[in-house]
Amino acid sequence: MSDSGRRMRTVLHADMDAFFVSVELRRRPELAGQPVVVGGTGNRGVVAAASYEARRFGVHSALPSTVARRRCPHAVFLPGDHTLYSEVSRQVREIFERYTPLVEPLSLDEAFLDVTGARRLFGDGRAIAAQIRAAIADELDLGCSVGVAPNKFLAKLASVEAKPRAHRDRIDPGEGVTVIQPGSEQEFLDPLPVQRLWGVGPATLDKLQRLGVVTVADLRRLDLSVLSTSLGANQARHLAALAVGADDRDVEPDREAKSIGHEETYAQDKHSPAEIRRELIRLIDAVTQRMRKQGVGARTWTLKVRFAGFVTITRSVTTQNTVDESQEIIDLLTPVLAGIDPSPGVRLLGVSGSNLGTPVAQLTFDDVADERPDWHAATDALDEIRDKFGSDAIGRGSSIVGGRIRTIKRGGQQWGPDQPPSREISHEDDATR
Known part of the structure; x- marks a missing residue:
């Protein structure tokens, strides 16, 4: 596309206002007008979102929860609910797609939209932005700020100018829509x-x-x-x-995930190799289950360990084939974990798979000669039971705590641990198999 053609584009950056907090207030309307913080509620948690009332006291996303409590002792702290936010995010995207198929999500609460082809039907960029904001407010009872510009970079800057602003003595509501017209970039x-x-x-x-x-x-x-x-x-x-406002990137509606993973921060450091291995297996089980639901596997598997002193290390293993079986990944990463000394205390553990592709199951002569277990059949059975009865219906023995299976939900622990349970039951290491 020529430079002149790109300048004629109309790009929107839509950014939900205090999204996680706003979603929570729909089911907790009695908290409206109060300083509300969503995120990890434990001492090692971080703030995911803060209401504008909380922002008046200097509370903002990514702030440690302990600091947020000091700055705003009277704030109401709520644990995050990634499943709910994902569902509402899907509903928001459905509204976006009424105006254009060219929607590029950046996260659960923001996206780029190329509405160039929609102007004849819905009006100019400002009109489309206003219609989107009205639909989100009427149908979902949520606020949204929109930047309108000739490219993605400028649209994102414009949306910041459109948002509400919290000051120590007041909250300015913001314009809701800010437009940067072609020719006014500078x-x-x-x-x-x-x-x-x-x-x-x-x-x-x-x-x-x-x-x-x-x-x-x-x-x-x-x-x-x-x-x-x-x-x-x-x-x-x-x-x-x-x-000078130059940005020739297209809005990309079909961006494929580059990796799939999960990590957890622990309320208390873990020092035992057996304890760490149990956590590793839980993570692998959750990540591979997500991959199978999406019909993908990974060739490169990465283990991430953060110690008590915030020193972080990563170790990766790349396989010849693309795999999505839990036991195969356990066999790959267990030797890697064995080479890491957890005695200083492990604060965070993570597992991710990259180099994604269609899983390949390759049976070797060794597999046949050794009469190794058919992990594929076992995995299929596990997935079928979980799909029918829920993720906590069946699991490995090592995942049982207090008589219940400790499941990992997508987005769980994203903002650090909540207050730890009062009691955990330990298990022997051989139960993890």
Whole structure:
């Protein structure tokens, strides 16, 4: 597509307002107007979302829950419900798709939409954004802010300007829709602080400030050779393009997942190899089950371990074939785990599969000669029982705590552990098989 053609595009960035909190308030309307925080409620949790009332006290996403409690002691803390948020996110996307099939989700609560082809039917970008906001409010009782611009980069910046803002003494409701018209890009960009550009983190900001760059306008006026000397040629070209609002990326509605995984942060550090291995098997079981539901497997499997001192290590194993069987992955990663000393205390454990593709089951002569168990048949039976009776209907012996199977839900532990259970029952390591 030519540059002139791309400039004629109309791209929306729709961003739900305090999404997780807003969803919770629908079933807890008595909390409306109060400072509400959603996320990990335990000491090692983090904030997933904060109501604007909580933001007035400096509470924001990714803040440790302990810090959030100090800043806003009277806040109501709620554990996250990823299953519910995913369902509501699906409903939001259905509304987006009434206006265009070109929807690129970025997360549960935001997405890009290319509505260029919808203008003749629904009106210009501002009109479409207003219709989407009205539909979400009327049908789902949720708020949404929308940026409208000729490309994705500018649309995302515009949506930030459209959102409500929390100040210490008040909450400004925001305009709801902010439009950057073609030809007005520089007028919008120039006054912005340079850290609003993608790729300007603390280290880059420090280098730019040494060059006297504070705003986007300062960056735009800086000679590219000077910028390259300080940042390197690639990053210099990247930031110079953003400073004039250039972004030729398409809205991609069918982005495939690059990896599937899950990780858990523990309320108390784990030191025992047997204990860690039980957790590893739970994670593998959950991740491979998700893969089978999506009809994919992985060739590369990665183990992630974070110790009590926040030192994090990863170890990966790549197989010849794409696999999705729990036992195969257990056999792959168990030797890897055995080479890691958990005695300092394991704070977090994670498993992920990448290099995704169609699973391949290859029977070798060794398999036949050794009369190894048919894990595929066992896995099929497990999946069938779980599909019919729920994920907690059957599981490995090592997953039983207090007489119940400890299941892993997609999105669970995303924001750290909640308050730990008062009692756990230990199991012998041989029960994990």
